Structures are given as structure tokens and as C-alpha cells.
Amino acid sequence: MTKTIRPETITKIQAVALESVKALPEFSNTDNILHAHMTDPKGWGAEYAELNDMDYRQLKRVLKYGYTTHVQVKRIVITRGEGPSAECGKPRLAKTWEEANEILKRMALTAPKQGYDKTDFEILFTNGDIYNGRYDLTQEDRISGNLYEHVKGHCEFYGGICKRLPDHITPEQYTQIIGEYTVMYLQLLDNVIYPSANEKGLDPELLQSLPVMTANPPKKRYLAPLESNFTLMKLSPELSKDDNPYIVYSGGSRHTSFKTPEGLERWMKNFGLRLGEEIQANTYKIHGAYRVSMIGNRAEVLHLPQIVIKMNCCMVRAYKEVTPESTNIYVVSNYIEKFNFDYSTPKGLWYLKKFFWN
Incomplete structure (x- = not known):
């Protein structure tokens, strides 16, 4: 049986950097490119900075077999973190966005009537990029569960091209939130997320206006959603359905709960939160915010x-x-x-x- 040789998948900006390097007289011989990369994998200048993130073996395959910039989904793993015990902690595998949506819709059949169940996911793309995140599973996802729209919306938000801001965020706050991450998320959208769903990329003029990345950019870190706007409700034991009288809400939805005040205190300490003022009977404000990101x-x-x-x-x-x-x-x-x-x-x-x- 003959083995099918396929071009290696890389991003568009990696392809531009590679072609720029190959145009240099000293790198007309591809062996010289490999030797330079092996000697100093992080030594490419600002114009070729995207090569700094490329694995040596991947670069070798690119030079030997050619490349394609059509990034696709290779594997999606979805793991439910909350909900029925029979559903939790069991990774579900999908190979396309559509298969992932079907998994979410099936999971949503046992989602809570109020609030959501935290569900983790990890996406491996054909160019080697990994995207991790969290999906808040609700009953509405029985019909509308869509992982691609969730990921795209998250990246567009941090890329500064959010089509509609949440009501509680002003344009000034939005500018502060996205900060230095705009370039990274726009490149992620144009190079990985949009191509994986056969969507049209960003406006070339927008991409050309982006500042040039540094010669040795920091390791890409995609931010997870921010958990904030917490309130604590203390119930009497007879009113607590699950024997957890300390219930924490985030943005009006149930976030987590605790059996003892010690458990609540440990959680707040771990995540840098502090108990605030009483806003109504047995209901308190919790100050602070946190996010859990995969690296x-x-x-x-x-x-x-x-x-x-x-x-x-x-x-x-x-x-x-x-x-x-x-x-x-x-x-x-x-x-x-x-x-x-x-x-x-x-x-x-x-x-x-x-x-x-x-």
C-alpha cells in the first residue's frame, strides 16, 4: 500500500514569513533554513517572527512536501464538568464543528432549567494549534448548540470586532478589556478559526494596519471567558435542595455552591475573591473576577x-x-x-x- 503524502498545513502568516525567508540569497538552499532553525529556533527577526513558533519537524515537512494554508479541525474533545454524574468527566470526540454541535445538543437534554453546566472543550487544528475553552451548556442548546459560533464570538470580542457589546460593558471598558490581545486574536481568526469553517477571512486592509509582532513574541495565550459579577445567597438548610446552602450566582445564573462556610472561603481565597456588602436579606456581593485558561x-x-x-x-x-x-x-x-x-x-x-x- 502506498502512503499518501499531503502538504503540511500552516497558517497564512507563517507562509508569508517562510516565502520571505526563501527569497533571501543565503536561504535559497532549504537546508540552510533548517540548519538556522535548528541552531536558534527563536532567532528569526521581526519580519519572520511567525517561524519562531514552528516545530522543527513541521518546518522540515513543509520544505519537503509543500504546504497548504487551509486550516481545518482535526479533533475536538468535549468534556462536561457539571450536571448528571453519569455525564461528567467523560470526553466526547468530534472531528468536525458539526459533530461537536450534535454532542452539545445531546448533552443539553439534561442541562438545568435555570443557569448552566460548565463544559470544557479542546480543539486541535491541522496546523498544530490548540484552542481550549469553556462552553456554558443550557437547555436552549438542545436546538441552538453551536461550538463554532461560541469560539468565533469569543475571538471576535477580544479581537476588537465584536458586533454587539453586552449591555453591562461600555465602549471605554471594552477598549480596556481587550488591551494588548487584539492583534493575536485577529490573526487567530484570519489564520485558523475562519478557514476551519470555510468562512471568508478578515479585510486585508485591517490586517495590514495591525502593528508588527516583536522578533520574539510571547507564547500565544488565548484568554478564557472572565468570571465576574458574583453574588452569594445563604439559604437555610431546609430550603436547600442539594444540601449546599451557600449558592454563588454569576450574572444571575447559578455558578457554584458549597456545603460549609469553610468551603466557600477556600474557593474565594483560591480565586482572589472577597465577600462584600449585604445587598438584600441573606444575599451578598462578592468582589473580584477570575478566569481559568488552558496553556x-x-x-x-x-x-x-x-x-x-x-x-x-x-x-x-x-x-x-x-x-x-x-x-x-x-x-x-x-x-x-x-x-x-x-x-x-x-x-x-x-x-x-x-x-x-x-
């Missing part, structure tokens, strides 16, 4: 303090960064440091200490 490389966050958080029904190591705007929590993609154990027992506590705090 591909642990090296970039090793300098940060470590904490343990619950994700997809198990405990995982996370890294905590406190900024004036929010608390950023980072978890490594495909986190292998996850354990299903009873951490209230001496053995469980020993595991926590050994695997998460040494």
Missing part, C-alpha cells in the same frame, strides 16, 4: 504560585496570577496531573502534598 507549556508559568482546583470531577494542579483586573488561573492542556481520590483522608492528603506542593 500548552508549563514552563511559562512555573514562576507563579501553585494551587489545586477541581476540574472535570478531579483535582488538578493550577498556577495563579493576580492582576489588578482579575485573578488568572492557568492549567496545562491535556493535564496529566489529575487524580480521582478522596483528599479528606490521610492518604488523599499525602497525595495532595506529594503531587501538588513539592
Whole structure:
């Protein structure tokens, strides 16, 4: 059986950078390009900065077999983090956006009537890019569940081209929120997200107006949605349906709940939140905001303090960064440091200490 050789998938800006390098006299021989990349993988100048993110083996395949800039979805993994126990913690695999939508619609059959269930997803594209995020699963998703629209909307928001701002965000606040991430998200949309759904890219004039990335750009980090606008409701035990009388709401939807005040306090401490004033009987404001983002490389966050958080029904190591705007929590993609154990027992506590705090 003959093996089919296909062109390697890369982004449009990687292709532009590569063609610019190949036009240089010293790199007319492709072996010289490989040698330079092997010697200093991060040494390409500002004009060719996109090559700094390319794996050596990928670059070798590009030079040997050619390339295509038609990025497609290779794999989508959807894992429900809240809801019926039989549904949680079980990865569901899709190979297209359409298959992912069907998974969400089936999951939504058991979504809560009020609020949402947190559902994690990871998308691997054919050019090697990985996008991680969270989908808030509601009953409406039985009909309208759409992962592509969710990802596109999130990227357009942080790319500064949001078509309609939420009512609680003013244009001035929006400018502050997107900050320095605009270029990164616009390039992500034009190079990866839009092509993966066969959508037309961004206006070339808009792309040409973007500032040039630095010679050694920071590792791409796509921001997860910001969790904010929290309120706490304290119920009497007889009114609590699930034996968790401390219920936290975010933007009017149920966010999480706790059985004891100690559990609530630990959660607020981990995520940099603080209890505020009583706004009505047994209802309190919680000040602060946080986001949990997935990252591909642990090296970039090793300098940060470590904490343990619950994700997809198990405990995982996370890294905590406190900024004036929010608390950023980072978890490594495909986190292998996850354990299903009873951490209230001496053995469980020993595991926590050994695997998460040494």
C-alpha cells in the first residue's frame, strides 16, 4: 500500500514569513533554513517572527512536501464538568464543528432549567494549534448548540470586532478589556478559526494596519471567558435542595455552591475573591473576577504560585496570577496531573502534598 503524502498545513502568516525567508540569497538552499532553525529556533527577526513558533519537524515537512494554508479541525474533545454524574468527566470526540454541535445538543437534554453546566472543550487544528475553552451548556442548546459560533464570538470580542457589546460593558471598558490581545486574536481568526469553517477571512486592509509582532513574541495565550459579577445567597438548610446552602450566582445564573462556610472561603481565597456588602436579606456581593485558561507549556508559568482546583470531577494542579483586573488561573492542556481520590483522608492528603506542593 502506498502512503499518501499531503502538504503540511500552516497558517497564512507563517507562509508569508517562510516565502520571505526563501527569497533571501543565503536561504535559497532549504537546508540552510533548517540548519538556522535548528541552531536558534527563536532567532528569526521581526519580519519572520511567525517561524519562531514552528516545530522543527513541521518546518522540515513543509520544505519537503509543500504546504497548504487551509486550516481545518482535526479533533475536538468535549468534556462536561457539571450536571448528571453519569455525564461528567467523560470526553466526547468530534472531528468536525458539526459533530461537536450534535454532542452539545445531546448533552443539553439534561442541562438545568435555570443557569448552566460548565463544559470544557479542546480543539486541535491541522496546523498544530490548540484552542481550549469553556462552553456554558443550557437547555436552549438542545436546538441552538453551536461550538463554532461560541469560539468565533469569543475571538471576535477580544479581537476588537465584536458586533454587539453586552449591555453591562461600555465602549471605554471594552477598549480596556481587550488591551494588548487584539492583534493575536485577529490573526487567530484570519489564520485558523475562519478557514476551519470555510468562512471568508478578515479585510486585508485591517490586517495590514495591525502593528508588527516583536522578533520574539510571547507564547500565544488565548484568554478564557472572565468570571465576574458574583453574588452569594445563604439559604437555610431546609430550603436547600442539594444540601449546599451557600449558592454563588454569576450574572444571575447559578455558578457554584458549597456545603460549609469553610468551603466557600477556600474557593474565594483560591480565586482572589472577597465577600462584600449585604445587598438584600441573606444575599451578598462578592468582589473580584477570575478566569481559568488552558496553556500548552508549563514552563511559562512555573514562576507563579501553585494551587489545586477541581476540574472535570478531579483535582488538578493550577498556577495563579493576580492582576489588578482579575485573578488568572492557568492549567496545562491535556493535564496529566489529575487524580480521582478522596483528599479528606490521610492518604488523599499525602497525595495532595506529594503531587501538588513539592
